[in-house]
Amino acid sequence: MDTDDPALPVLAAGAVLWRRSPFDDGLEIALVHRPRYDDWSHPKGKLKPDEDATSAALREVKEETGMDCVLGSPLPPARYMANGRPKHVRYWAARATTGAFTPSREVDRVIWLPPTAARHRLTQDRDRELLDALLAGPAS
Incomplete structure (x- = not known):
């Protein structure tokens, strides 16, 4: 498969990375800040050649x-356009x-926040939908 084909x-x-809070046993969500886009998101990235989605996650x-x-x-997976190409992201x-x-x-930064604060900090609606x-x- 040609990974540079704009039609593919x-x-x-x-x-959506989570843990139990060390302070009150509540849920905390990890968000990443990407300076290139100045946004807050969940960790994600492109699959390498011959890599399966779970290994990539x-x-x-x-x-x-x-x-x-x-x-x-x-x-739920996310489907959107990125740099003029369709992007399909599988999440867990x-x-x-x-x-x-x-x-x-x-x-450049990772923060752990309670769900309500994380929801407000996320930049994209699609990331809020993943948190929801x-x-x-069940989380695990």
Whole structure:
């Protein structure tokens, strides 16, 4: 498959990364800040050649947040145009396990917020819909 063919969708994967708060056992959601777009989003990225979506989701969470995670329930996919091409992103709920964030050119900040605050901080409506889907169903 020609991944540069503008008629073919860009395939990507990501996760809504969550953990239990160390303070009150409530739910916290990780959001990433991408300086290139000056936006707040969930970790996600393009699939590498011959990479499956679950492996890509785990890799992207690790690369963008520094966190290892366990994928849980699938969440609704997102389909939108990006740079003139259709983009299809598969998502999962993902429970954070271990790790530590290191800033990079792609992601310069990670914040953990309660769901209501995360919903307000997210830049795109499609990311809010993913958070709503996580909250509506089982997270793991």
